[in-house]
Amino acid sequence: MRNLNNRLSSTSSSRKPFSLIIWVTVSKTTSSQELGLKNLQKKIANWLNLKEEETVERTAIQLSKRLRREKFLLILDDVWEAINLDLVGIPRPEHHLGSKIILTSRSLDVCRTMMTDVEVKVEVLTDEEAWELFKDHVGEVADLQSIKPLAGTVCKECGKLPLALITVGSAMRRKMRVSLWEDAINELRMSRPSIPGIEPNLYSSLKLSYVSLQNEKLKSCFLYCCLYPEDYSILISELVECWWAEGLIGEKLTYHDALNRGIALIESLKDSCLLETGDSDNSIKMHDVVRDVAIWIATCAGPESKFLVRVNIGMTEISEVELQSNLERVSFMKNSIEALSDQEIECPKVISVFLQCNSFLHNIPENFLRGFRAVKVMNLGGTQIRSLPISLLHLQDLRALLLRGCNHLEELPPLGSLTKLNILDLHDTSIKHLPEGMDQLTNLRKLDLSYTLNLEFVRAETVSNLTSLEFLDMTGSSYRWLVKQRPPLLYFEIHLQEAHTEQRATLEDLRSLQRLSVLHLSLYDSVKAFEECDVYWIERLKTFRCSMGLTYSPRDIQRLTKYSEKALMQRDLSGDSIEWFICHAASLAFDNCCNLHEILENLVINRVECFTNTKILTLKDAMLNEGSNTQFDLLPNLEELYLDNIGKIKSISVLADRLGLSFPRLETLVVTGCHELENLFYLGVRITSLPKLSKIKVDTCAHLKELFRHVPGSAKEHAVVPKLRAARLSGLPRLQCLCRREESWQSLEELEVVRCPSLKKLPFRTMNGNSIKEIRGDTHWWSEVHWDTDDVKSFLDRHFKEMLDLKASLRR
Structure with missing residues (x-):
């Protein structure tokens, strides 16, 4: 679908x-x-x-x-x-x-x-198909003489359901002990979840995958995911932070190491088919059935229920009867809760409370939190609360306070007593200053102040005392970072400085945070501040992102209308320190820069060093005019190049000549909407081959005639794209040639051709046919492709996958 x-x-x-x-x-x-x-x-x-x-x-x-x-x-x-x-x-x-x-x-x-006209039932697999699918995931161990009869029994217990076969097969992969297989059979036969129909069989299969997880903490990580709603894409960073705060990931790990460890655990759960990729690469989902099983395990399968999951069901109030004293995690996420009880409800074992995405919730009563004394993770994000009760300060074990998207929240109580707090997320809140007692949070590891559009003041003492801080995000915040003022020279200057007892935090105060590894900043009219201080301490960071050069703050930009375009164009990229930032960037993106040709011209004329750290370059919505060319490669380590709607360019080689690019490490090339482009590269002068290019995507380039054009007389001994594995070509009405006749594209595995009616020849010979796994395209196009021999056509026919004429299919 x-x-x-x-x-x-x-x-x-x-x-x-x-x-x-x-x-x-x-x-x-x-x-x-x-x-x-x-x-x-x-x-x-x-x-x-x-x-x-x-x-x-x-x-x-x-x-x-x-x-x-x-x-x-x-x-x-x-x-x-x-x-x-x-x-x-x-x-x-x-x-x-x-x-x-x-x-x-x-x-x-x-x-x-619903009186449907046609029903298409997805049948279970045949016995042969089920066994082959099961073996694919179990591995060669399934054919061992001592294991094969037992493996056959386990396969049969899966009921020929693909999800069950994959899940159980992955759980039993390469397990060679007979006792493990006998135990698996017992588990599959003995589980009896009280759910009608087919679900008991499926549940027992999925439970085996859960039981087979490496340890109790990994099992807890899996069950934790069921606190989120069905079909919900969970941000990996948010999930891992909750695991970390609960202690499911080593508390002594650094934030960076904890995130890596969490990602490794997620991959383990994916490998067991218990999690899948979400709507984006940085999120995950639980399959509906898998989530049902997780809830069943967490709430029904044990001697006592430890989870209470009431998410996305439209509830307007929380039933006090359901809040039992044995609960460990409760989730009321994404409901319509309007008010919470002001009675103290004893939940002494609860360690995670999810109340986020209740957009009608305006207040947290003073007594509501008193019964949650052991809570470590409190998520109130996406609510309309304006303040937090003093009872919050009694949560002495609180590790993560998540208030993301509480855009009506203007102040917090003094947080100094929450000495175990590791994570404080104030993204998109309306706070004007940081709460009192922040300087006592010596265990705080992550502070998110991004898009705090009302934040006006941060004390220098607060910043310098956050000695454990590893992650600071202030992207889009209104706070203005300045440098320390020079020592006062005149009497009236001394008098004024003494009168101003509260000192603003400066860039130098950030330098004092020795554990800081991730820093995101927005610099507006204070860009020049970096010209006046030492910025080279930034080199010790693992991640540094800085938006710079805008004349206005985010609040100012929100008020701009007809002048907004002008404001965005007034970017100041001058100065040694700004040049230093660009030089050290791993990724450069120029989006909608009408003066891109001037920026490139400046780089070519004035640069004496290359951008050795830059691995990704994105150019979008711009024109490339003629200009000076450099003689040395400014981007020697470039791995990914993205061009979107770039005008006045007939070949990427024009850009390559200007910046001296030879693309020795280029792996990914994506070109979209470059309508004046006639070829991707002309080869033979500066560029003779693209030795590491593995992926090409070219879409909607109306005048593109060929991918690679060879300069007359150029050497032909080099394969242009020896490592190319995947190519996707669409919306190229004039494309006639992919490469010269002598080129074989010996590593190509996947090719997709859509709306390229003029492409009649493909670079396949008997020498490289074995690498092809799939060719996708329209049947009519495929029938008109010309082949050197019938053998090549016959061989490749087996790998062709029709992309259906959907209009005709639906009409039928």
């Missing part, structure tokens, strides 16, 4: 079978039918940019009016109960010709009740 959605969405407007494509994940979120309808209506209304009405009926009228003007495709994913389309406001396809509705569900009864 995602494939269908993505392909239809990327189809050119002239070929789209639908004027509107809507994807809605329905999920099992509420027990109330009305709340379920409102939730579904809200999601569809968001797609249509419509305002949700006060009642279900009025919203249905608005949705119906809008959808009747469109030829739409509505994809309803993960439907658990039958949906009354009329109540939602969705026109029925039989009355609105040309539109279609597709749904996925784990229940055939849902399909029957």
Whole structure:
């Protein structure tokens, strides 16, 4: 379904079978039918940019009016109960010709009740397929004489379900002890979760993967993920910080090492098929069924329930009855809680409390927190609280206080008594100054003050006393970093300085933080401050990000309208220290710089050193005019190059000549929307080959005729792209040639060709055919490709995967 959605969405407007494509994940979120309808209506209304009405009926009228003007495709994913389309406001396809509705569900009864026209059941595997899939994950041990009969029994207990086979197979991978296999069989047969239907079999399989995890802490890390809602992408950094604060990851590790350790644990859980990549590379998800199993383990499978998970169910208040004294973790995340009890509720064992994303919560009563004496992680992010109660200070074991996105929060109580606090997240809050007692938080490891748009004052004493601080993020904060003032020379200067007892924190105070390894800053009119102080202490940091050169603060920029473009253009990149920053950057991005050619010209003329640290270069929305060329490589270690909507350039070699680039280490090349580009590179003078290039993506370049053009008379003994493994080409109507005839592309494994009708020849011969794993494209295009021999065509036909004509398929 995602494939269908993505392909239809990327189809050119002239070929789209639908004027509107809507994807809605329905999920099992509420027990109330009305709340379920409102939730579904809200999601569809968001797609249509419509305002949700006060009642279900009025919203249905608005949705119906809008959808009747469109030829739409509505994809309803993960439907658990039958949906009354009329109540939602969705026109029925039989009355609105040309539109279609597709749904996925784990229940055939849902399909029957909704009167679907066609049902496609995903069958379990055959015995042979199940065994092969199981062996793929178990490894060669499955064929050992002593193990094979037992492995066959374990495979059979998985019920031929792919998820169960993969999960159990991964858990048993390379285990050679007979006793382990016999125990696995017993576990699969003895588990009896009280859930009807197929779920008990699946649960028992998944529980085995959980039982097979290396240690109790890794099991706790896995179960921790079920505190988040279904279909929720969990930020890896946030999850790892919670693990670290709870002590699931070594408390003595540095922040950097703890993050690396957490990522390693996540990869272990991914390898066991218990976690999967989320909506982005820096997030993870739990499969719906896996999450259900985790909740079942944490709340039902043991002698006593230790978790209370009530997330995303539309609850408006917390039941005091459910808050039992034996609980260890509670989550009320993403609800509609309006008020908390002012009674002290005894939960002496609770160590994590999730109340984030309750956007109607305005107040934390004084007595509510008194019963949570052992809490280590308190997440109140995304609420509307304006202050915190004094009872917070009684949480002596608190390690992580997460207030991210509490944009109404203006002040905090004195935090000096929270001496064990490791993480304080105040991102996007409205605080004007740091709370009293901050200088006593000598164990604080991470302080996030990013986008604190009202932050005006930070005491120098506070900063210098945070001796354990390793991570400081002040991206987009309004606080102005200055340098220490010179010693007063005149009497009135001394008098004024004595009168001002509270000293502002300066850049020199940051230098005193010996454990600081990650620093994110925004510098506005104080860019020149770095010209007046020693910046070279920054070299000891592992990560340093600095946005600089804007004349205005974030608050000023918010108020700018017609002058905003001018303000953003007034960037000051002059000065030795600013040059030092650029020289030490691992990644450089020039986005929407109308004077990019001037910046490059300045680099070429004035630079005497190369940017040896820069590995990623991004140029976006700019013009490249003619100018001076340098004779030496300014970017000798460049690994990734991204060009997006760059005008006045017919070949990347123009950029290469200007900056002296030879690309000896380039691994990834992505080019998008460069409509004047005629070839990627012309080869034979400065560049003869791209020895490490492994990935190419070229999209929507209207005039591109060939990827590589060879200068007449140039040497031909070098393979241009000997390491190229994957190439994705789309929207290149004039592309005729990938490379010269002699080039074989011997390492290519994957090729995708979309909307490249003029490409009739591919660089494949018998010598390099064995490396090809998959070629994707339109069947009509594939049928018109010319081959040197029928043997090559016959061989590659086996690796061709059709990219379906979706319009024709849906019409059928």
